[in-house]
Amino acid sequence: xxxxxxxxxxxxxxxxxxxxxxxxxxDPGDAAPVLQALASAKLTLCGILITHHHPDxxxxxxxxxxxxxxxxxxxxxxxxPEPLTRLRxxxxxxxxxxxxxxxxxxxxxxxxxxxxxxxxxxxxxxFCGDTLFSAGCGRxxxxxxxxxxxxxxxxxxxPDNTRVCCTHEYTLSNLRFARMVDPNxxxxxxxxxxxxxxRQAGVPTLPSRIGLERQINPFLRTDVDxxxxxxxxxxxxxxxxxxxxxxxxxxxxxxx
Numbered sequence: 001x002x003x004x005x006x007x008x009x010x011x012x013x014x015x016x017x018x019x020x021x022x023x024x025x026x027d028p029g030d031a032a033p034v035l036q037a038l039a040s041a042k043l044t045l046c047g048i049l050i051t052h053h054h055p056d057x058x059x060x061x062x063x064x065x066x067x068x069x070x071x072x073x074x075x076x077x078x079x080x081p082e083p084l085t086r087l088r089x090x091x092x093x094x095x096x097x098x099x100x101x102x103x104x105x106x107x108x109x110x111x112x113x114x115x116x117x118x119x120x121x122x123x124x125x126x127f128c129g130d131t132l133f134s135a136g137c138g139r140x141x142x143x144x145x146x147x148x149x150x151x152x153x154x155x156x157x158x159p160d161n162t163r164v165c166c167t168h169e170y171t172l173s174n175l176r177f178a179r180m181v182d183p184n185x186x187x188x189x190x191x192x193x194x195x196x197x198x199r200q201a202g203v204p205t206l207p208s209r210i211g212l213e214r215q216i217n218p219f220l221r222t223d224v225d226x227x228x229x230x231x232x233x234x235x236x237x238x239x240x241x242x243x244x245x246x247x248x249x250x251x252x253x254x255x256x
Contacts (some may be wrong), residue, residue: 001017001018001019001096001120001121002017002018002019002045003015003016003017003018003120003125003159003163003165003207003236004016004017004018004037004082005165005204005206005207006025006033006034006037007033008028008030008033008056008142009027009029009030009056009248010025011168011169011170011202012030012056012167012169013165013166013167013168013169013206014026014027014028014030014033014034014107014167015027015167015193016034016037017095017096017120017125018041018043018094018242019096019097021042021043021044022043022044022045022046022096023038023041023044023045023046023096024045024046024048024049024070024095024096025035025047025048025049025064025235026046026048026049026050026051026115026127026129026165026167027047027049027050027051027056027057027058027127027129027167027214028048028057028058028060028061028064029054029055029056029057029058029059029060030059030060030082031059031061031063031064031067032060032231032242033059034060034064035067035179038068039253040193044068045068045070046070046071046095046096046149046169047070047071047072047073047093047095047096048061048064048065048070048071048072048073048183049073049074049093049095049100049115049127050072050073050074050075050084050115051074051075051112051115051127051128051129051130051167052075052078052108052109052112052113052129052130053075053078053079053080053109053111053112053129054109054130055195057129057130057167058074058080058081064085065081070108071085072084072085072131073085073087073093074086074087074113075087075088075113075145075215076088076111076113077110077111078109078110078111081121083116083119084224087102087113087175088102088104088113089102089103090102090106091115093115095206098120098133099117100115100127101115101116101117101118102114102115103115103116103154103155104130104151105128105129105141105151105152105154105155106142106143106147106148106151107131107137107143107144107145107147107148107149107151107152107181108129108130108131108137108138108140108142108143108148109130109141109142109143110138110143112129112130112131112135112143112151113129113154114126114127114128114129114131115127115196116123116158116162118241123161123162124158124159124161124162124163125162125163125165126155126158126162126163126164126165126203126210127165128155128164128165128166129166129167130166130167130168130170131148131151131152131166131233132152132155132164132166132213132217133168133170133171133174134164134170134171134172134174134195134206134208134212134213134216135165135174135175135177135178135180135191135213135216136170136208136216136217136219137152137217137249138220138253139249140249140254145242145245145246145249146245148245148249149222149245152220152241155210156210156213156214156220158210159210159211159213160198160209160210161209161210161211162204162209162210163170163207163208164206164207164208164209164210164213165206166206166207169199169204169206171195171205171206171208171210172192172195172196172199172205175191175195175216177190177218177252177255178216178217178218179192180230181218181227181230181231181248181251182216182218182221182224182226182227182230183230184226185191185215185216185226187212187215187216188216191199191212196209199206208225219245219248219249222245222248223244227248229242231244231247231248231251234247234251235247235250235251
Protein backbone atom coordinates (compact mmCIF):
# COMPACT_ATOMS: atom_id res chain seq x y z
CA UNK A 1 0.00 0.00 0.00
CA UNK A 2 1.15 3.53 -0.77
CA UNK A 3 -0.23 6.41 1.31
CA UNK A 4 0.09 9.65 -0.63
CA UNK A 5 -0.86 13.19 0.46
CA UNK A 6 -1.92 15.19 -2.60
CA UNK A 7 -1.62 18.95 -1.91
CA UNK A 8 -4.66 21.05 -2.79
CA UNK A 9 -5.58 24.72 -2.38
CA UNK A 10 -3.35 26.54 0.14
CA UNK A 11 -3.00 23.93 2.86
CA UNK A 12 -5.29 20.94 2.17
CA UNK A 13 -4.22 17.35 1.65
CA UNK A 14 -6.31 14.91 -0.36
CA UNK A 15 -5.22 11.51 0.87
CA UNK A 16 -4.73 8.78 -1.72
CA UNK A 17 -4.27 5.14 -0.79
CA UNK A 18 -2.86 3.01 -3.61
CA UNK A 19 -2.82 -0.77 -3.93
CA UNK A 20 -1.36 -2.03 -7.19
CA UNK A 21 -3.25 -0.29 -9.98
CA UNK A 22 -6.20 0.74 -7.81
CA UNK A 23 -6.66 3.70 -5.51
CA UNK A 24 -9.09 5.42 -3.20
CA UNK A 25 -9.08 9.08 -2.17
CA UNK A 26 -10.34 10.89 0.89
CA ASP A 27 -11.98 14.34 0.90
CA PRO A 28 -11.21 15.44 -2.67
CA GLY A 29 -12.04 19.13 -2.57
CA ASP A 30 -10.44 19.53 -6.00
CA ALA A 31 -10.54 16.90 -8.75
CA ALA A 32 -7.48 18.17 -10.64
CA PRO A 33 -4.66 16.85 -8.40
CA VAL A 34 -6.43 13.50 -8.12
CA LEU A 35 -6.89 13.11 -11.87
CA GLN A 36 -3.28 14.10 -12.43
CA ALA A 37 -2.05 11.52 -9.90
CA LEU A 38 -4.27 8.81 -11.39
CA ALA A 39 -3.03 9.50 -14.91
CA SER A 40 0.62 9.74 -13.88
CA ALA A 41 0.61 6.35 -12.13
CA LYS A 42 -1.97 4.73 -14.46
CA LEU A 43 -4.36 4.04 -11.58
CA THR A 44 -8.06 3.23 -11.43
CA LEU A 45 -10.02 5.14 -8.80
CA CYS A 46 -12.35 2.70 -7.08
CA GLY A 47 -13.59 4.70 -4.10
CA ILE A 48 -14.06 8.17 -2.64
CA LEU A 49 -14.43 8.61 1.13
CA ILE A 50 -15.86 11.87 2.49
CA THR A 51 -15.67 12.94 6.15
CA HIS A 52 -17.87 16.05 6.14
CA HIS A 53 -19.73 18.48 3.91
CA HIS A 54 -17.38 21.50 3.62
CA PRO A 55 -16.60 22.42 -0.01
CA ASP A 56 -12.83 22.01 0.36
CA UNK A 57 -13.56 18.34 1.07
CA UNK A 58 -16.34 17.69 -1.45
CA UNK A 59 -15.74 20.08 -4.36
CA UNK A 60 -14.11 17.52 -6.63
CA UNK A 61 -16.46 14.62 -5.97
CA UNK A 62 -18.84 15.09 -8.90
CA UNK A 63 -16.04 15.50 -11.45
CA UNK A 64 -14.21 12.44 -10.12
CA UNK A 65 -17.36 10.33 -10.11
CA UNK A 66 -18.11 11.32 -13.69
CA UNK A 67 -14.53 10.74 -14.87
CA UNK A 68 -13.92 7.44 -13.10
CA UNK A 69 -17.22 5.90 -11.99
CA UNK A 70 -15.79 5.53 -8.48
CA UNK A 71 -18.15 4.67 -5.63
CA UNK A 72 -18.70 7.51 -3.15
CA UNK A 73 -19.16 7.13 0.62
CA UNK A 74 -20.00 9.85 3.12
CA UNK A 75 -21.77 10.85 6.34
CA UNK A 76 -25.41 9.96 6.81
CA UNK A 77 -26.48 13.27 8.34
CA UNK A 78 -24.90 15.91 6.12
CA UNK A 79 -25.64 17.50 2.76
CA UNK A 80 -23.54 15.49 0.30
CA PRO A 81 -23.05 15.36 -3.49
CA GLU A 82 -25.44 12.57 -4.56
CA PRO A 83 -25.42 9.72 -5.31
CA LEU A 84 -23.43 8.14 -2.50
CA THR A 85 -23.58 5.47 0.19
CA ARG A 86 -24.40 7.15 3.51
CA LEU A 87 -22.60 5.94 6.62
CA ARG A 88 -22.81 6.20 10.38
CA UNK A 89 -20.98 4.76 13.39
CA UNK A 90 -20.74 0.98 13.24
CA UNK A 91 -20.82 0.77 9.44
CA UNK A 92 -17.91 -0.71 7.50
CA UNK A 93 -16.56 0.28 4.08
CA UNK A 94 -14.72 -2.34 2.03
CA UNK A 95 -12.12 -0.82 -0.30
CA UNK A 96 -8.81 -2.11 -1.72
CA UNK A 97 -9.30 -5.32 0.24
CA UNK A 98 -9.42 -3.33 3.49
CA UNK A 99 -12.22 -2.86 6.01
CA UNK A 100 -12.68 0.71 7.23
CA UNK A 101 -14.79 1.15 10.36
CA UNK A 102 -16.88 4.33 10.51
CA UNK A 103 -16.73 6.53 13.62
CA UNK A 104 -19.15 9.37 14.40
CA UNK A 105 -16.98 12.36 15.38
CA UNK A 106 -19.22 15.46 15.48
CA UNK A 107 -17.93 18.83 16.59
CA UNK A 108 -16.36 20.52 13.58
CA UNK A 109 -19.62 19.79 11.76
CA UNK A 110 -22.76 18.15 13.10
CA UNK A 111 -22.42 14.89 11.16
CA UNK A 112 -18.65 14.53 10.72
CA UNK A 113 -17.38 10.95 10.43
CA UNK A 114 -13.94 9.31 10.37
CA UNK A 115 -12.62 6.11 8.81
CA UNK A 116 -10.39 3.68 10.72
CA UNK A 117 -8.66 0.52 9.52
CA UNK A 118 -6.73 -1.50 12.09
CA UNK A 119 -4.34 -3.10 9.61
CA UNK A 120 -2.88 -1.34 6.59
CA UNK A 121 0.54 -2.90 6.05
CA UNK A 122 0.54 -4.02 9.71
CA UNK A 123 -0.27 -0.58 11.13
CA UNK A 124 -3.60 1.13 11.87
CA UNK A 125 -4.72 4.04 9.70
CA UNK A 126 -7.15 6.87 10.47
CA PHE A 127 -8.72 9.35 8.06
CA CYS A 128 -10.13 11.97 10.44
CA GLY A 129 -10.93 14.96 8.23
CA ASP A 130 -10.99 18.18 10.28
CA THR A 131 -11.69 16.64 13.69
CA LEU A 132 -8.13 15.99 14.87
CA PHE A 133 -5.13 17.94 13.59
CA SER A 134 -1.54 17.44 14.62
CA ALA A 135 -1.21 19.49 17.83
CA GLY A 136 -4.76 20.81 17.39
CA CYS A 137 -8.38 20.16 16.49
CA GLY A 138 -10.99 21.61 14.18
CA ARG A 139 -13.04 24.71 14.91
CA UNK A 140 -16.52 24.12 16.26
CA UNK A 141 -18.66 25.38 13.39
CA UNK A 142 -21.72 23.27 14.16
CA UNK A 143 -21.05 21.07 17.19
CA UNK A 144 -20.52 21.72 20.87
CA UNK A 145 -17.34 21.55 22.95
CA UNK A 146 -18.71 18.45 24.68
CA UNK A 147 -19.28 16.73 21.34
CA UNK A 148 -15.79 17.57 20.11
CA UNK A 149 -14.16 16.46 23.34
CA UNK A 150 -16.01 13.13 23.12
CA UNK A 151 -15.02 12.75 19.46
CA UNK A 152 -11.37 13.43 20.24
CA UNK A 153 -11.56 10.99 23.11
CA UNK A 154 -12.62 8.25 20.70
CA UNK A 155 -9.65 8.98 18.47
CA UNK A 156 -7.19 9.28 21.36
CA UNK A 157 -8.21 5.78 22.48
CA UNK A 158 -6.96 4.24 19.22
CA PRO A 159 -3.61 2.40 19.27
CA ASP A 160 -0.49 4.51 19.69
CA ASN A 161 0.89 3.60 16.26
CA THR A 162 -2.27 4.68 14.40
CA ARG A 163 -1.31 6.97 11.52
CA VAL A 164 -3.36 10.16 11.72
CA CYS A 165 -4.28 11.45 8.25
CA CYS A 166 -5.88 14.83 8.81
CA THR A 167 -6.57 17.12 5.91
CA HIS A 168 -4.77 20.41 6.56
CA GLU A 169 -1.13 21.40 6.98
CA TYR A 170 -1.79 23.38 10.16
CA THR A 171 0.91 21.72 12.25
CA LEU A 172 3.35 24.60 12.69
CA SER A 173 0.70 27.13 13.68
CA ASN A 174 -0.88 24.59 16.01
CA LEU A 175 2.51 23.94 17.62
CA ARG A 176 3.07 27.64 18.27
CA PHE A 177 -0.20 27.72 20.20
CA ALA A 178 0.53 24.42 21.93
CA ARG A 179 3.79 25.86 23.29
CA MET A 180 1.83 28.75 24.82
CA VAL A 181 -0.39 26.24 26.59
CA ASP A 182 2.25 23.67 27.53
CA PRO A 183 5.60 25.54 27.50
CA ASN A 184 7.63 23.02 29.48
CA UNK A 185 6.69 20.00 27.36
CA UNK A 186 10.02 18.69 26.05
CA UNK A 187 8.44 16.30 23.54
CA UNK A 188 6.41 19.18 22.12
CA UNK A 189 9.54 21.31 21.74
CA UNK A 190 11.41 18.51 19.97
CA UNK A 191 8.47 17.81 17.68
CA UNK A 192 8.32 21.45 16.61
CA UNK A 193 11.98 21.28 15.58
CA UNK A 194 11.25 18.11 13.57
CA UNK A 195 8.27 19.72 11.84
CA UNK A 196 10.16 22.92 11.01
CA UNK A 197 12.82 20.83 9.30
CA UNK A 198 10.19 18.91 7.34
CA ARG A 199 8.45 22.05 6.11
CA GLN A 200 11.74 23.73 5.19
CA ALA A 201 12.43 20.65 3.04
CA GLY A 202 8.96 20.90 1.47
CA VAL A 203 7.82 17.67 3.13
CA PRO A 204 4.40 17.26 4.83
CA THR A 205 4.33 16.96 8.61
CA LEU A 206 1.60 14.34 8.22
CA PRO A 207 0.61 11.68 8.95
CA SER A 208 1.07 12.02 12.69
CA ARG A 209 0.56 9.22 15.24
CA ILE A 210 -2.01 8.90 18.00
CA GLY A 211 0.65 8.16 20.61
CA LEU A 212 2.52 11.33 19.65
CA GLU A 213 -0.65 13.41 19.71
CA ARG A 214 -1.40 12.27 23.25
CA GLN A 215 2.01 13.64 24.21
CA ILE A 216 1.91 17.01 22.46
CA ASN A 217 -1.68 17.97 21.55
CA PRO A 218 -3.19 20.26 24.21
CA PHE A 219 -6.73 19.31 23.14
CA LEU A 220 -5.98 15.72 24.18
CA ARG A 221 -4.32 16.88 27.42
CA THR A 222 -6.97 18.97 29.16
CA ASP A 223 -6.67 16.70 32.20
CA VAL A 224 -2.95 17.45 32.62
CA ASP A 225 -2.09 19.79 35.50
CA UNK A 226 0.25 22.02 33.48
CA UNK A 227 -2.34 22.46 30.71
CA UNK A 228 -5.11 23.17 33.21
CA UNK A 229 -2.93 25.80 34.90
CA UNK A 230 -2.38 27.60 31.59
CA UNK A 231 -6.08 27.49 30.74
CA UNK A 232 -6.99 28.92 34.14
CA UNK A 233 -4.39 31.66 33.70
CA UNK A 234 -5.94 32.55 30.35
CA UNK A 235 -9.52 32.72 31.67
CA UNK A 236 -10.19 31.54 35.21
CA UNK A 237 -13.85 32.53 35.08
CA UNK A 238 -14.38 30.77 31.75
CA UNK A 239 -12.64 27.68 33.09
CA UNK A 240 -14.95 27.57 36.09
CA UNK A 241 -18.04 28.13 33.98
CA UNK A 242 -17.35 26.13 30.80
CA UNK A 243 -14.56 23.72 31.69
CA UNK A 244 -11.04 23.23 30.38
CA UNK A 245 -11.76 22.04 26.84
CA UNK A 246 -14.26 24.76 25.88
CA UNK A 247 -11.99 27.45 27.31
CA UNK A 248 -8.97 26.07 25.48
CA UNK A 249 -10.86 26.03 22.18
CA UNK A 250 -11.95 29.64 22.74
CA UNK A 251 -8.32 30.59 23.49
CA UNK A 252 -7.18 28.95 20.25
CA UNK A 253 -9.85 30.84 18.29
CA UNK A 254 -8.41 34.12 19.59
CA UNK A 255 -4.72 33.25 19.22
CA UNK A 256 -2.68 34.84 16.45
